[in-house]
Amino acid sequence: MSEQRQTHIIGYGTLVLVWVLLLLLTGTTIAVSRVDLGALHVWAALGIACLKAALVIGIFMHMRYEGRLLRLSLLTALVTLAIFIGLTFFDVLYR
């Protein structure tokens, strides 16, 4: 039987580690929000949120173990969203 397993099983230890990291990042983002960083604050908060999102998508949602088709689709969706947001701000901020 040469049929390959299509599903990768992630161990409980890895999942718990991701959970701990997510909790630590949540604590960090709250701590950072209490520090006065001015305009940098929004970027710090969004940066940490993106890091958390990458952990959830990569491990919890198995994206790290998926094939090229799914990863490229995700990239396309994210780039589309980024273009939407980028072009809108290009209009709003420089009007």
Added chain:
Amino acid sequence: MSLAPHRDEAGDRLGMWLFLFTELLLFGGLFLLYGVYLARTPEDFIRAGGELDLVLGTANTVLLITSSLTVAVAVSALQKGARSLTLGMLGITVLCALIFLVNKGFEWRAKIDHDIYPGSKRLLAGEGGESVFYSLYYLTTGLHALHVLLGAALLGWVGFRIRGGRRDGEGAVLENVGLYWHLVDLVWIFIFPLYYLIL
């Protein structure tokens, strides 16, 4: 002669992800609106955001992160054939979802008691940016709460299917409902800093 039922697990997941991309654009649009109005009236947004309950927001963040873990463990457990662990994890997930909704209810209740809701006298009399902030707050968290409710119902349904001994593709069903649940967590990961932590 018997044929094993044809399964296309990769195709199942691709279909679910395509649906999730539309959800991403839906919430992305709301975050886009938030960003534009934050850039226009930053002081109003910061003042309005400061009134949200950080303790409840943090508690709900921890609940969703934990429920994301328990769903992921449930998926792994089912793949390993550990059914009772799967069912236990699904039970905890649904419980987290319900506590989340109760907390959300308290939050909304407290705001409405303080005369803060779209079209309320206080918001109409105040700065325009605050009114926009709270309209977006109710719209975004309301839409998110609907997703929590639907996700919890689907998780419960999958749990009963597994408990009833359904085997045909139950792994794929749980995986896809799990993906939906992680998306709910993902959206909250951005709602939390934008609405609760803004300076």
